[in-house]
Amino acid sequence: MQKENTHNWRDLLAKAEETGELNHSELLSLLLCDAANKEIFAVADRVREKYVGNEVHLRALIEFSNYCKNNCLYCGIRRGNLHAKRYRLSPEQIIALAQKAKECGYQTIVLQSGEDAYYDIAKMQIIIKEIKKFSVAVTLSIGEKTAEEYQAYKEAGADRFLLRIETTDKELYHRLDPNMSWEQRRKCLTYLKDAGYEVGTGSLIGLPKQTRESLADDILFFKEIGADMIGIGPFIPHPDTPLAKEAGGSFELALKVMALTRILLKDINIPATTAMEALDPNGKILALQSGANVIMPNLTDGEYGKLYDLYPGKHSDTSAPEKYRQELQKQLQKIGRSIASGQGFHGEFRKNLQKT
Numbered sequence: 001m002q003k004e005n006t007h008n009w010r011d012l013l014a015k016a017e018e019t020g021e022l023n024h025s026e027l028l029s030l031l032l033c034d035a036a037n038k039e040i041f042a043v044a045d046r047v048r049e050k051y052v053g054n055e056v057h058l059r060a061l062i063e064f065s066n067y068c069k070n071n072c073l074y075c076g077i078r079r080g081n082l083h084a085k086r087y088r089l090s091p092e093q094i095i096a097l098a099q100k101a102k103e104c105g106y107q108t109i110v111l112q113s114g115e116d117a118y119y120d121i122a123k124m125q126i127i128i129k130e131i132k133k134f135s136v137a138v139t140l141s142i143g144e145k146t147a148e149e150y151q152a153y154k155e156a157g158a159d160r161f162l163l164r165i166e167t168t169d170k171e172l173y174h175r176l177d178p179n180m181s182w183e184q185r186r187k188c189l190t191y192l193k194d195a196g197y198e199v200g201t202g203s204l205i206g207l208p209k210q211t212r213e214s215l216a217d218d219i220l221f222f223k224e225i226g227a228d229m230i231g232i233g234p235f236i237p238h239p240d241t242p243l244a245k246e247a248g249g250s251f252e253l254a255l256k257v258m259a260l261t262r263i264l265l266k267d268i269n270i271p272a273t274t275a276m277e278a279l280d281p282n283g284k285i286l287a288l289q290s291g292a293n294v295i296m297p298n299l300t301d302g303e304y305g306k307l308y309d310l311y312p313g314k315h316s317d318t319s320a321p322e323k324y325r326q327e328l329q330k331q332l333q334k335i336g337r338s339i340a341s342g343q344g345f346h347g348e349f350r351k352n353l354q355k356t
Contacts, residue, residue, distance in 0.1 A: 044259035044291035051267040057344035060101035063308035068114025076238040102134040115143035125156040132157035147191040162200035169214040200229030206249020228346040232258040233275030236311035262291030278313035
């Protein structure tokens with residue numbers, strides 16, 4: 001049983017806000033102290049405003065294939081899910097969706113898929129090069145590749161890459177991700193840094209047998225590797241996976257891990273993940289008020305978007321992206337935020353402040 005540490009949480013939180021530094025014991029103390037939650041969220045919001053400002057960056061998400069060679073126990077598009085209806089978008093369809101996103105005002109396109117070998121280097125290079133003609137940033141979220149593949153995509157124009165570590169608990173990782181290697185996952189993050197990408201990673205909160213100690217390890221790992229973007233989301237059991245009957249993650253704990261990540265890593269980009277909203281109808285706004293500064297609206301065409309079924313409750317209707325953007329703008333205005341006009345690279349806000 002995990003017990004609360006004896007550290008004074010107010011002193012620790014003040015130290016974290018001022019310095020961005022906590023050791024494992026100190027961070028664990030905050031993770032174990034639920035009495036600190038409200039103040040942790042408030043501090044994270046303050047740090048967010050100071051280091052990345054009040055603009056919210058929108059990233060248009062295109063989920064272009066739900067084929068995946070992996071068999072992760074928690075994922076709805078795992079290879080072993082025989083109930084999943086599979087699809088692939090053609091390069092032309094992907095490029096057309098990206099053009100539509102640009103016309104709606106989006107400055108970043110996120111291309112996400114399962115690990116699908118159908119999209120080889122040649123196909124991906126064509127897709128990336130064509131989308132870059134729209135003067136947008138391109139983010140890839142397509143899994144583990146070789147260093148040479150990452151380099152080829154970078155040379156084609158890709159700017160960012162998202163590769164979630166999911167957990168730094170190696171035993172847990174190998175139990176939930178059969179035939180995969182945590183060390184290889186870690187190497188891929190190094191390859192991405194070496195290739196010059198802005199690197200995003202993140203973790204699932206509430207996995208079976210996950211501990212607060214390992215969550216503290218996760219946050220310190222993000223800091224250690226110098227991540228540019230962190231996605232934090234609660235684990236939501238999918239009915240067609242081996243973990244269907246597990247309890248799932250807590251919205252509050254996921255929000256807390258996200259907030260502590262903001263406090264320690266200061267100026268990185270943090271999305272209000274769709275998994276937050278799947279557990280709480282106000283999850284997106286609460287996340288934005290607890291350290292998040294990015295939203296990733298899904299612009300995948302109707303039926304295909306529903307088939308990219310990672311977990312229950314994942315998809316909101318963004319079939320009318322112009323209307324969605326207008327409604328979002330109203331929501332943001334109510335909490336003193338606005339939609340950003342730039343591409344939102346890591347450190348951009350602070351650099352602009354220094355110029356003025």
